Amino acid sequence: MSYSAMGQVVLVGAGNMGGAMLTGWLKSGVPGSSITVIDPGPSEAMLKQIADAGACYTKEATADLRAGILFLALKPQVMGAVLPTLMSLVGPRTVVVSVAAGKTLAFMEQHLGAAAMVRAMPNTPAMIGRGITGAFANDAVSTEQRDIVHRLLKVSGPVEWLDNEDQINAVTAVSGSGPAYVFYLVECMAEAGRKAGLQADLAMRLARETVAGAGELLHQSPDAAAILRQNVTSPGGTTAAALSVLMADGGMQPLFDKAIEAARKRAEELAG
Numbered sequence: 583m584s585y586s587a588m589g590q591v592v593l594v595g596a597g598n599m600g601g602a603m604l605t606g607w608l609k610s611g612v613p614g615s616s617i618t619v620i621d622p623g624p625s626e627a628m629l630k631q632i633a634d635a636g637a638c639y640t641k642e643a644t645a646d647l648r649a650g651i652l653f654l655a656l657k658p659q660v661m662g663a664v665l666p667t668l669m670s671l672v673g674p675r676t677v678v679v680s681v682a683a684g685k686t687l688a689f690m691e692q693h694l695g696a697a698a699m700v701r702a703m704p705n706t707p708a709m710i711g712r713g714i715t716g717a718f719a720n721d722a723v724s725t726e727q728r729d730i731v732h733r734l735l736k737v738s739g740p741v742e743w744l745d746n747e748d749q750i751n752a753v754t755a756v757s758g759s760g761p762a763y764v765f766y767l768v769e770c771m772a773e774a775g776r777k778a779g780l781q782a783d784l785a786m787r788l789a790r791e792t793v794a795g796a797g798e799l800l801h802q803s804p805d806a807a808a809i810l811r812q813n814v815t816s817p818g819g820t821t822a823a824a825l826s827v828l829m830a831d832g833g834m835q836p837l838f839d840k841a842i843e844a845a846r847k848r849a850e851e852l853a854g
């Protein structure tokens with residue numbers, strides 16, 4: 583189904599995530615004329631992007647506006663106050679998509695009424711089109727709606743559809759919060775390098791490029807992570823010496839089990 587046949591794509595919240603999605607949509611060929619952006623105070627750059635694309639802009643929902651796809655990229659803490667102002671945008675053919683962390687479909691239904699809804703969890707590399715998104719659709723979402731939502735989410739990277747909404751909490755713990763774990767890994771490697779005798783800035787450059795380069799290799803290679811690891815581990819060599827520490831009983835796996843579980847539980851608590 584074409585975007586125009588679906589009705590307007592209404593983006594509510596043109597901040598970091600909403601802005602990244604808008605940029606991706608325009609790059610991937612979604613016509614600007616089929617997009618309306620609602621945000622009370624977007625940046626000058628965002629306003630220019632909206633105008634250049636021929637998209638519509640409004641500070642708040644207007645009485646004449648209906649959404650084919652209502653894409654919510656608001657901060658979770660403002661959702662409760664803003665959703666009631668968006669009720670008039672939702673009709674029988676609207677699909678609502680929310681990327682707000684912790685806000686359940688039940689919460690959205692409470693404020694917008696029963697509708698076709700998708701809850702999605704992207705991550706920050708979406709800003710450069712290299713994210714990954716976990717998404718769950720309720721039973722009211724048609725095949726055509728799911729297909730078009732998939733296309734809209736895919737501009738920021740692959741989309742994984744989930745079997746049940748609770749899995750969003752585990753997705754949040756693994757990939758939603760995941761980039762921060764990788765950035766911390768860089769910090770830890772750099773600090774260990776400094777302790778091993780390198781200047782701090784050199785250790786940071788080495789750690790940063792190693793993680794970025796290994797990530798790119800992982801991205802480009804068809805091999806599993808375990809194979810790529812084995813490929814750089816000669817028996818009795820330096821990598822094997824380090825991995826014997828990282829892969830020991832009290833090493834990285836149990837630490838990650840604990841960290842991911844802490845994040846998953848927190849996501850559950852925030853969903854309230």
Ligand SMILES: NC(=O)c1ccc[n+]([C@@H]2O[C@H](COP(=O)([O-])OP(=O)(O)OC[C@H]3O[C@@H](n4cnc5c(N)ncnc54)[C@H](OP(=O)(O)O)[C@@H]3O)[C@@H](O)[C@H]2O)c1
Nearest residue numbers: 595596597598599620621655656657658681682683704706
């Ligand atoms: N950033 C990420 O990596 C990431 C990852 C996964 C999920 N998410 C989710 O994405 C959502 C947005 O996050 P973000 O980082 O993009 O936040 P953000 O940069 O603060 O963007 C939110 C935007 O919504 C605007 N806004 C506030 N009130 C509004 C209203 N009444 N109507 C329309 N727009 C309104 C804000 O304007 P003002 O700035 O003027 O208030 C801002 O431009 C969050 O729910 C977050 O959980 C983000």
